[in-house]
Amino acid sequence: MTVKFGTSGLRGLSTDLVGSVSALYSTAFARHMLDSGALKPGAPIVVGRDFRPSSPQISATILAAVKRLGLHPIDCGTIPTPALALYGASIGAAGIMVTGSHIPADRNGIKFYRPDGEINKADEEAITRLAQELHADQGANRVEAGSGEDREAEATKLFIDRNLGMLAPDALEGKRIGVYQHSSVARDMLVTVFKHFGATVFPLGRSEQFIPVDTEAVSPDTVVKLAQWTDELALDAVLSTDGDGDRPLVADEHGVPLRGDLLGLIASRFLGAKVVATPVTSNSGLEQDGSFVVRRTRVGSPFVIAAMEDALAAGETGVLGFEANGGLMLGSDFTLGEKLITALPTRDSFLPAMAVLGTAAERGLSLSQLVEDFSLPVALSDRLENYASERSTSLMARLRASREQLSAFLAPLGELATVSDIDGLRVTLADGRVIHFRPSGNAPEMRCYVEAADKASAAALLEEGLSLLGRWSA
Incomplete structure (x- = not known):
């Protein structure tokens, strides 16, 4: 089982999420909501999905799993994540969204919502712990196609109505x-x-x-x-x-x-x-x-x-x-x-x-x-796909080991001025340009962010940064 929580939700290969894994984690989430008092038996739980080929099957497995725990499953169909969250909050329901967001179709994900909003890191830890405890439980891993009360039209209308009053009705006339x-x-x-x-x-x-x-x-x-x-x-x-x-x-x-x-x-x-x-x-x-x-x-x-x-x-x-x-x-x-x-x-x-x-x-x-x-600084970003997590972990450890090693790695770009490691490594160079290396939390990717005074300088720095990442090997 190679799924894990990233920067936003649970992510993994579609082949891993289709089947018992989605049953296990949705069961763990529902148990956590019930055990913490966030939900009571019989409470509603809304489920939505994106258009990935694997999403309908994962969604059906989740609907069955939450029903087995005595919750009332509501099927919101193919709907944007913010629309699902809005509808769930409006009826006091927890929510589960089946989506891998922007990543390729061979991967997918699951986002979890408490009745008051997205789960936090403490919730993620509790769900992960419960999933590990329930891993050998046949009931928690049972795969069956469930269904729920259809409220896709109602949830869609609520979200559209929220947005219709943001501007005047003729605000974009002629556009x-x-x-x-x-x-x-x-x-x-x-x-x-x-x-x-x-x-x-x-x-x-x-x-x-x-x-x-x-x-x-x-x-x-x-x-x-x-x-x-x-x-x-x-x-x-x-x-x-x-x-x-x-x-x-x-x-x-x-x-x-x-x-x-x-x-x-x-x-x-x-x-x-x-x-x-x-x-x-x-x-x-x-x-x-x-x-x-x-x-x-x-x-x-x-x-x-x-x-x-x-x-x-x-x-x-x-x-x-x-x-x-x-x-x-x-x-x-x-x-x-x-x-x-x-x-x-x-x-x-x-x-x-x-x-x-x-x-x-x-x-x-x-x-x-x-x-x-x-007039903001010109900021660009890109990523290297299929950048193994072991490779990115090793690189980041090496760059964090000492300022000398970081300086040597970035020597082709210029001299270091300041460094921040809030998330990844963000370096301001002596000439004011910024470069930031950060492994993705959702996929085997290495991201590179840059800032410079003009587009040409930013584009050149981004190309150089990606080249440095691409040439490095553990």
Whole structure:
């Protein structure tokens, strides 16, 4: 059994998750909820899934497993993760989302939600411990196809209604917006919501085969598609999400994707945030904005949510969080005009996209002009796939062993100035450029993040950083 919790949920090969593993971990989660008092016998539990080929079978196994423990399974079908979380919170239900997010279809994952939001690291440890204890229990590992009460339409409507009041009905009148639908569970909702605001919406690239879209490291093939669509259709923007609809992709009128942390910054201003929690990988220019207090965390929604909870416990208001992938989390309620937007402490792709397009339209700017208006350091990121965890672990141990070894490794790039190891290794070079190496917590990948004063310098540094990673061997 090679599944484990990463930065957001349980992840593993689809072949491992299909069958007894999904039964075991959903049983452990349900037991943990019952034992902790978060759920009572007979309580509802909502289950959703993405469009991966393995997701329906995993979902059916989970529905059967939670029913065996005396809970009331509710099937929300193929639905975005934030929509499932919102619906679960509205009826006081725990939730389970079957999704591998942006990773390829040969892998999948399971995200767990308490009635009050995402599980935290302590919950993950408790679930893992219970799964180990139940590993030999035939009942906990039983694989059977279950079903649940169908509330997909109800959960979908609740999420759409939440989003329809974010902007004025005519806020995007005259705008031409493409929606790259691919295999995202948010694809139809995006069309519905942005048509409501007066935009002419063009559904694009719909696929019945699963396509992994990483909003933090957009593939070259996707960038080419975005540029072609904006040119051929004279689009003002192209919108998309990852597979489960909790990370946004927003591209400008030239098809150039906007950084997720810029989306978060614009959304923070749009909402009037006072405290922003965000990982160390987000743009270093956030602190210079001055509109809010920034609290840096490790990468992963559980750490951002924990920082938001700390701020709320200290009496702060206007608390939100976001990640470099663009997913926005509301720790507290916010008000837009007369609309109350209730807290939703899980990643959401819709609100940041609306905030960016609404802000640009209100200022009379194109998206590329809006990006220039913020003047953040140019930040780029990419990843090396199929980078074995043993290889990345060995590399990080070597670089952390001494400053001399780190300096020697980075010598082709320049001289070290400062180093942070909040999550991975983030190095500021003597000339002010930033490079950050971080093994993925969800897949066998090594990520590289860079910042520089201009795009050419950032692109060159990213290429050099990836080259260093690629040449290294244990």
